[in-house]
Amino acid sequence: MRVLAINDISCVGKCSLTVSLPVISACGITCDVLPTALLSTHTGGFEGYSFLDLTGEFSKILRQWKTLGLRFDCIYSGYLGSIEQIDWVAQIKKEFLTENGVFVVDPVMGDGGKLYKGFNADYVTKMRALCQQADYILPNLTEACYLADIPYPTTDTKTLLSALKTLCPRPIVTGVMENNTISVCYLDENGVEKRYSSQNVAGFFHGAGDVFSSAFVGAILKGKTEETAIRLATDFTTASIRRSANEVEDKRYGLNFEAEIFEFLKKLNA
Ligand code: PXL
Numbered sequence: 001m002r003v004l005a006i007n008d009i010s011c012v013g014k015c016s017l018t019v020s021l022p023v024i025s026a027c028g029i030t031c032d033v034l035p036t037a038l039l040s041t042h043t044g045g046f047e048g049y050s051f052l053d054l055t056g057e058f059s060k061i062l063r064q065w066k067t068l069g070l071r072f073d074c075i076y077s078g079y080l081g082s083i084e085q086i087d088w089v090a091q092i093k094k095e096f097l098t099e100n101g102v103f104v105v106d107p108v109m110g111d112g113g114k115l116y117k118g119f120n121a122d123y124v125t126k127m128r129a130l131c132q133q134a135d136y137i138l139p140n141l142t143e144a145c146y147l148a149d150i151p152y153p154t155t156d157t158k159t160l161l162s163a164l165k166t167l168c169p170r171p172i173v174t175g176v177m178e179n180n181t182i183s184v185c186y187l188d189e190n191g192v193e194k195r196y197s198s199q200n201v202a203g204f205f206h207g208a209g210d211v212f213s214s215a216f217v218g219a220i221l222k223g224k225t226e227e228t229a230i231r232l233a234t235d236f237t238t239a240s241i242r243r244s245a246n247e248v249e250d251k252r253y254g255l256n257f258e259a260e261i262f263e264f265l266k267k268l269n270a
Pocket residue numbers: 008010015016039041042043044079108116206207208209210
């Protein structure tokens with residue numbers, strides 16, 4: 001089993017590839033990478049970060065991969081540095097995903113009701129088209145609202161999920177907050193809405209979406225059902241958030257997910 005994770009390298013701040021690599025590898029799955037950009041830190045809350053777009057390397061990297069006859073059982077895309085890269089991801093899926101391979105799109109583009117720096121309406125439109133090719137999409141509530149063109153925030157997850165289902169058969173929306181709970185909302189095989197909820201922890205935790213998505217990808221590739229993968233990934237992310245609420249002083253530096261990997265693996269391999 002090998003996954004191709006297409007995501008940025010934020011050197012500091014534990015998100016994207018610096019989360020996907022350790023989590024997916026710990027699941028016992030080869031995690032190959034296509035870095036979309038190299039940043040000194042992620043863009044959430046840090047100022048003065050460097051940003052090197054790596055699109056220019058793509059054709060060279062892919063040319064060599066073709067000579068190796070590489071194919072991936074899963075392609076998992078996250079933060080894409082530019083609109084042009086969305087076209088690249090669609091092309092890479094066509095050329096490098098195995099016949100029964102899984103294409104997972106985490107449409108990373110915003111949080112807290114706003115788009116991240118550098119993203120705009122054209123990017124959202126283009127991301128919608130990429131989601132149409134995915135087996136699973138994993139937007140947070142902000143990204144889900146942008147994709148579905150529904151005002152943020154919404155508690156009407158039924159409408160939200162049916163709008164997203166017109167893009168992708170298996171939408172999974174994270175970070176849906178109501179009262180004291182935070183939920184992951186998805187659809188069962190009959191198209192009926194399901195929720196997996198936990199107690200909300202106040203505050204904003206950078207990289208939580210990447211911990212969830214990476215664990216979900218790892219669990220799916222280990223043969224878990226969608227529902228089990230959601231539960232395992234949610235429990236891992238929630239435990240990491242709880243721990244970080246106490247242990248990580250500056251939340252910009254990401255979650256202490258490392259301390260929870262062993263528990264996650266015990267459940268994954270039970
Ligand atoms: O975790 C999402 C993410 C990924 N990559 C970069 C980011 C962010 C969120 O801010 O800035 C570069």
